[in-house]
Amino acid sequence: MGSRQVALKYAAVGATQVRSRWTYVGERLLSNLFLAVIIYVFVQLWRATYSGTGASIDGLTLPQMIWYFVATEAIQFSMPRVHSLIETEVRNGDLALRLNKPYQYLGFHVAAFLGDGVVQLAAALPVAAAVALLTVGPIAVPLYAIPVLLFVWVTTLLLHFAWAAMIGLCAFWLEDVSGVYLILDKFKWVMGGFMMPIALFPDWLQRIAGSLPFKYMFGEPARLMVQFSWAKVGALLSGQALWLVIMFALLYGVYRLGVRRVDSNGG
Amino acid sequence: MAGSKFFGFIGGYWRANWAAAMEYRASFLMQFFGMFLNDGIWVLFWSLYFTRFPMVKGWTLQDLIMLWSIVTASFGLAFGVFYNAARLPELVVQGQLDYYLALPKPVLLHLLVSQFRFLNLGDALFGPLLLLFFAKLTLVKLLLYILVVLCGTFIFLGFAVTVGSLVFFLGQAEGLAGNLVGVLVHFATYPTGIFSKGVRVLLFTLIPAGLVATLPVQILRDFNWGDLGLLVVGAVGFASLGALLFTLGLRRYESGNLMMMRQ
Amino acid sequence: MAIIEVKQLQKSFKLPVRPEGGMARLRSLFRSQYQTHEAVKAISFAVQEGEALAFIGPNGAGKSTTIKMLTGILHPTAGEATVMGLTPWKQRQQLAFQIGSVFGQKSQLWLHLPPLDTFNLLARIYELDWSSYLQRRSELIELFELDSFLHTPARKLSLGQRMRCEIAASLLHKPRIIFLDEPTIGLDPVAKAAIRDLIRRANREDGVTVFLTSHDAGDIESLCKRVIIINEGQVVMDDSVNEMRRSFMQKREVSLKLGVAFDGAFTMTGVEVLKAKGYGLKLAVDTQQVGIDVVLSTLLQRYPVQDVTIEYEPLEDVIAAIYRGRGEGRWAVGK
Numbered sequence: 001m002g003s004r005q006v007a008l009k010y011a012a013v014g015a016t017q018v019r020s021r022w023t024y025v026g027e028r029l030l031s032n033l034f035l036a037v038i039i040y041v042f043v044q045l046w047r048a049t050y051s052g053t054g055a056s057i058d059g060l061t062l063p064q065m066i067w068y069f070v071a072t073e074a075i076q077f078s079m080p081r082v083h084s085l086i087e088t089e090v091r092n093g094d095l096a097l098r099l100n101k102p103y104q105y106l107g108f109h110v111a112a113f114l115g116d117g118v119v120q121l122a123a124a125l126p127v128a129a130a131v132a133l134l135t136v137g138p139i140a141v142p143l144y145a146i147p148v149l150l151f152v153w154v155t156t157l158l159l160h161f162a163w164a165a166m167i168g169l170c171a172f173w174l175e176d177v178s179g180v181y182l183i184l185d186k187f188k189w190v191m192g193g194f195m196m197p198i199a200l201f202p203d204w205l206q207r208i209a210g211s212l213p214f215k216y217m218f219g220e221p222a223r224l225m226v227q228f229s230w231a232k233v234g235a236l237l238s239g240q241a242l243w244l245v246i247m248f249a250l251l252y253g254v255y256r257l258g259v260r261r262v263d264s265n266g267g
Numbered sequence: 268m269a270g271s272k273f274f275g276f277i278g279g280y281w282r283a284n285w286a287a288a289m290e291y292r293a294s295f296l297m298q299f300f301g302m303f304l305n306d307g308i309w310v311l312f313w314s315l316y317f318t319r320f321p322m323v324k325g326w327t328l329q330d331l332i333m334l335w336s337i338v339t340a341s342f343g344l345a346f347g348v349f350y351n352a353a354r355l356p357e358l359v360v361q362g363q364l365d366y367y368l369a370l371p372k373p374v375l376l377h378l379l380v381s382q383f384r385f386l387n388l389g390d391a392l393f394g395p396l397l398l399l400f401f402a403k404l405t406l407v408k409l410l411l412y413i414l415v416v417l418c419g420t421f422i423f424l425g426f427a428v429t430v431g432s433l434v435f436f437l438g439q440a441e442g443l444a445g446n447l448v449g450v451l452v453h454f455a456t457y458p459t460g461i462f463s464k465g466v467r468v469l470l471f472t473l474i475p476a477g478l479v480a481t482l483p484v485q486i487l488r489d490f491n492w493g494d495l496g497l498l499v500v501g502a503v504g505f506a507s508l509g510a511l512l513f514t515l516g517l518r519r520y521e522s523g524n525l526m527m528m529r530q
Numbered sequence: 531m532a533i534i535e536v537k538q539l540q541k542s543f544k545l546p547v548r549p550e551g552g553m554a555r556l557r558s559l560f561r562s563q564y565q566t567h568e569a570v571k572a573i574s575f576a577v578q579e580g581e582a583l584a585f586i587g588p589n590g591a592g593k594s595t596t597i598k599m600l601t602g603i604l605h606p607t608a609g610e611a612t613v614m615g616l617t618p619w620k621q622r623q624q625l626a627f628q629i630g631s632v633f634g635q636k637s638q639l640w641l642h643l644p645p646l647d648t649f650n651l652l653a654r655i656y657e658l659d660w661s662s663y664l665q666r667r668s669e670l671i672e673l674f675e676l677d678s679f680l681h682t683p684a685r686k687l688s689l690g691q692r693m694r695c696e697i698a699a700s701l702l703h704k705p706r707i708i709f710l711d712e713p714t715i716g717l718d719p720v721a722k723a724a725i726r727d728l729i730r731r732a733n734r735e736d737g738v739t740v741f742l743t744s745h746d747a748g749d750i751e752s753l754c755k756r757v758i759i760i761n762e763g764q765v766v767m768d769d770s771v772n773e774m775r776r777s778f779m780q781k782r783e784v785s786l787k788l789g790v791a792f793d794g795a796f797t798m799t800g801v802e803v804l805k806a807k808g809y810g811l812k813l814a815v816d817t818q819q820v821g822i823d824v825v826l827s828t829l830l831q832r833y834p835v836q837d838v839t840i841e842y843e844p845l846e847d848v849i850a851a852i853y854r855g856r857g858e859g860r861w862a863v864g865k
């Protein structure tokens with residue numbers, strides 16, 4: 001009974017967040033017009049690139065390449081700004097107040113993050129997909145892949161959560177985390193294959209990117225969408241599981257350190 | 268002299284902004300270098316791209332580095348030093364223009380010079396440093412660089428004030444201006460050659476990404492007076508358009524009911 | 531047994547020192563120097579179940595540090611505390627199920643959702659049995675008269691409505707203690723009275739222990755029987771509200787309506803003229819220096835008097851005087 005209650009608790013947080021954000025899904029769709037421009041520019045860039053090289057770059061056709069970016073952008077655009085939320089809570093003392101309630105601070109934010117993410121995904125994916133459909137047309141994704149891909153979206157977002165929340169928690173030590181976020185976020189972009197598939201990097205950089213968790217946050221999930229296979233699912237999920245364990249352990253450590261710091265330094 | 272007395276307030280604002288930066292220097296340095304590295308990573312992306320595809324539609328890595336050093340500098344100057352250009356819709360909707368209207372200085376100028384944004388000052392420094400390290404420079408080129416960057420700054424400002432002034436006429440459209448500036452910047456950071464003819468026309472008119480990016484790169488690569496003339500005309504044009512729309516909009520301005528204390 | 535028991539509870543913080551001057555400050559980015567600040571200096575008190583206690587003091591006195599220790603958010607530097615038999619900082623989550631809290635300046639309602647949604651979420655957070663939750667909820671809705679705006683997004687509620695929802699929300703899980711921090715801040719007098727009434731009922735009818743901090747003397751007077759005043763990390767007074775009145779309220783405000791215009795020629799030791807305008811006169815009388823009867827008879831001899839009212843000095847002024855005293859005089863503690 002205990003664990004069912006706990007699961008219900010965090011599910012309720014997530015569901016409440018969905019309801020709270022859903023009211024604004026229309027506005028969000030509108031502001032995602034910018035996303036349409038991004039995809040459009042990508043289409044132009046890669047169309048020009050393909051015109052110089054031939055039908056396939058690293059095993060990807062032009063439509064596959066574009067849908068790869070639809071996937072990475074959908075992941076990025078569905079990610080709530082949890083780093084600044086946590087930064088604010090650290091700074092104005094709301095973090096301490098949340099401890100008055102019987103839930104885990106990070107657990108609460110994971111649930112709220114996913115809830116928010118669902119709404120943002122609903123507002124981002126159709127926009128990006130529409131531009132891709134109108135410019136390069138559809139690609140073949142088997143129907144049975146769709147639930148798997150949605151599940152992978154969740155595990156992928158959890159990795160993003162750990163990364164962003166860690167940056168937000170830096171507010172315990174830093175006056176301002178927006179600078180750190182800018183750098184670390186872009187680092188994640190490059191190493192994750194967000195702007196360009198990792199396979200197109202020079203060898204030395206591919207090796208570095210291959211040993212970091214970021215490829216599981218953009219590149220690998222996106223590749224799974226454009227070239228679905230069960231072998232890829234297995235490799236992706238086991239890689240993500242490993243990094244989820246590592247990153248959440250780190251995140252929890254940083255959180256404990258921060259709370260201890262409040263304890264000795266005051267709010 | 269009357270002029271120095273009249274414009275003395277600009278220096279006052281800039282000193283105050285600088286003092287604020289020094290007060291929070293840790294945060295200032297973080298933002299400054301954060302943006303610096305952020306830009307660096309984009310350049311890294313392009314160098315990776317061009318390593319794999321050395322030339323795309325006549326563009327090489329050299330051209331793209333030049334483009335980034337120009338666009339970051341002019342964008343950084345426009346929004347680092349004149350941050351309120353980006354905040355114009357917000358100021359109008361919240362009724363904060365009242366503050367500027369009550370003071371004896373030209374409203375638009377006063378508003379523009381009153382607020383720095385440290386994050387974008389990082390861009391403003393990134394551009395010239397990129398140029399210094401990655402381009403072969405002559406004195407003439409350096410002067411040209413300064414000139415095209417200043418033109419670009421005026422175009423960015425003119426564009427931001429123009430789309431920002433739309434809020435005078437459309438009411439609740441705060442997000443629109445920000446999005447349009449974002450679109451301009453996005454288009455400006457890609458080689459214009461990749462776009463189709465129709466889009467390219469758009470990029471030299473409505474969304475002047477070609478004016479702030481491609482044209483200056485061409486001027487620095489193969490100088491010709493015609494291009495430079497076009498750029499200067501564009502800069503004057505957008506600046507005037509912004510000033511005009513703002514002036515017209517100001518007539519329609521009704522003060523918001525939210526009176527906020529200036530911080 | 532006491533529901534809250536605090537013994538020699540102490541908390542000190544290490545505060546980073548910000549050196550003056552550019553280089554020194556830049557260096558301090560990397561290596562900070564610290565200075566110890568004793569936020570709470572060995573305080574002791576006990577609260578009985580069902581009590582309504584005002585825990586007050588000026589800003590920075592150590593109130594919120596104490597509350598944070600009592601709710602398990604902070605570890606004390608030394609000393610002991612138990613709340614409902616639990617050690618808060620060791621059993622925070624367990625304790626959290628049994629306490630409620632309302633912070634006047636922070637909302638626990640979801641801004642874009644109706645209060646009902648927040649209630650339902652809280653039921654899950656506190657792991658309530660659903661059917662008894664529904665029953666409790668309808669009780670509170672009726673008692674707090676929330677019916678008419680239960681489905682309105684919280685951002686559209688008035689401050690008074692919102693505060694009613696906040697308090698109802700914190701009572702859903704039937705806590706045995708409720709911590710209230712400035713529950714009436716920013717409210718108009720009518721809304722204040724309503725909120726106080728609701729808190730009083732929770733205390734009197736359900737036996738919820740009330741732990742209140744407020745700068746509003748009206749909150750204290752109308753809700754609490756007992757008051758603990760804390761200043762500079764020490765308890766400077768722990769007594770009943772009535773006793774505080776008796777000990778400190780030695781001033782009376784005397785308002786008079788005279789038959790003639792006041793001539794300004796009235797002086798007396800222990801009497802201060804607060805206001806004089808036309809026929810109206812307002813005096814502050816220190817009853818330790820001069821009896822109220824002496825003052826009145828002197829006045830009656832000199833002026834025709836049409837009306838008199840005598841009032842206690844406002845509680846606010848009394849509390850301010852105690853804060854200013856900083857533990858000197860009768861209620862001095864320690865050194």
